[in-house]
Amino acid sequence: MSEAVLDIQSLRKTVHKGKNIVEDVSFKMHKGEILGLLGPNGAGKTTTIRMIVGLIKRSSGSVSINGTDMDEDSQTCKRQIGAIVENPAFYDYMSGWKNLQQHARMAIDPVSDERMQDIIKLVQLEDAIHDKVKKYSLGMKQRLGVAQALLHQPSILILDEPTNGLDPKGIRELRDYLRELADQGISTLVSSHLLSEMQLMCDRVVIMEKGRLIDETVIGELDQSDEQKVCIVAFQCRVDQIQEAKALIEADSEIELLHIEKEQTLVLKLHEATIPDVNKKFVEAGIDIYAIERKKTTLEEKFLSLTNTRNMTDIKEVQS
Known part of the structure; x- marks a missing residue:
């Protein structure tokens, strides 16, 4: 396995009255990998993502990007990350091209028009890039959001619920884009509640519940049993x-x-x-x-089995 491009160790977020909403979360992501972050509502997925990209402060734990510790050199680390947390924001009265130009102006390193054209081609927005964004469908806006996140040539793409509001065609297109990016060596961390889609999209998934990591599964090994097949x-x-x-x-x-x-x-x-x-x-x-x-065992079946088992254990502990 290649060196980890994203290394999360013992991540914890404590809020009022000492409550941990994320506790001791550790995982790694490798070059060209699509890693799924799964969990029921309130599991701590978005909080974990926000800590990784630096939107909120970690209570403890470490985040390393391509071997560089975020605390030691946050600027270098953030240059390596492209992220969409929640829904991407645009100026609806401006064209897709103007939106990308505006975003490029805020980048630390210069973004050339040639680079913008390459990204537009990658997300297949060539025919609509000069239309106003208010005319875009949800799928087109999501693709424009991916384009924004990729402008500064990051090695890691982080997407929080990127399929929200997309129709089946848009979801399929997003899946294809992410696989193409993976083939180019870009790693993607993606969270979603669409388990069947995550099974098709991801190489590997980690599952969170109640702020903790409870399982890690390689999709290709999902149907393999340890009990003599x-x-x-x-x-x-x-x-x-x-x-x-x-x-x-x-x-x-x-x-x-x-x-x-x-x-x-x-x-x-x-x-x-x-x-x-x-x-x-x-x-x-x-x-x-x-x-x-x-x-075949589905990701949904495994997810429900894991979370239901833990819920029943919690009930028994309370009763005892």
Whole structure:
């Protein structure tokens, strides 16, 4: 794994009466990686992002950008970050080009017109860049916001809920832009509540709850089990044979019947290597199998499993 471009260690934010709204959060992001920051409302995602970009002060902990500590050289670190926290702000009566020019004037280093043209092409706003922003759709405004964040050539892009208000086409376009940026070596930290979209967009996700980091998952390994490749498989048979199939499975101690879908599909938890044997068992019993589908674990399922488990633990601790 390459050196971390963003290194967060033991981040904590304490507010009135000593309450920690972010506590002991540590994670790293690598070059060209899209890292998702997930969590239910109030988990501390936006507070964490605000501390990273310097909008609010950290109570403790450290933030390093490309090996430089934010406390030791904040100006160098901030030059490496492009961010959209909440909704990007524009002058609606000005064109997209004029908005980018205005933003470029505030940059520490000069931004050339050539650089602006390259960014406009990247976010595919060439045909609308000289139109007034008030005519832009939400998706176009989001793309213009990404363009603003990229003007000063940052190595890290930080986006807080960038898909808010976007239609499916706009979300797909944003996903494609971020992947193109990743291919160019730009790393992106993105927070969102759209779990299915995050599964498609990200290389890896970290999950927060109640101010703490509770899990880290590589998307490509989401469906891999540590229990000798235990998996979930759906076997579809005739409705009039479902009870016979159910009895056959319940007689096998190595297979767990999770539930029955639509009165004709048994959803089973079993070892991957035993799928052919189970199918053979059905056939030998005269049960017609019309479809076999391995069900992949989704990010949403894992997220809900983690947060629900922790909530139940909290309830039990209170009761005890």
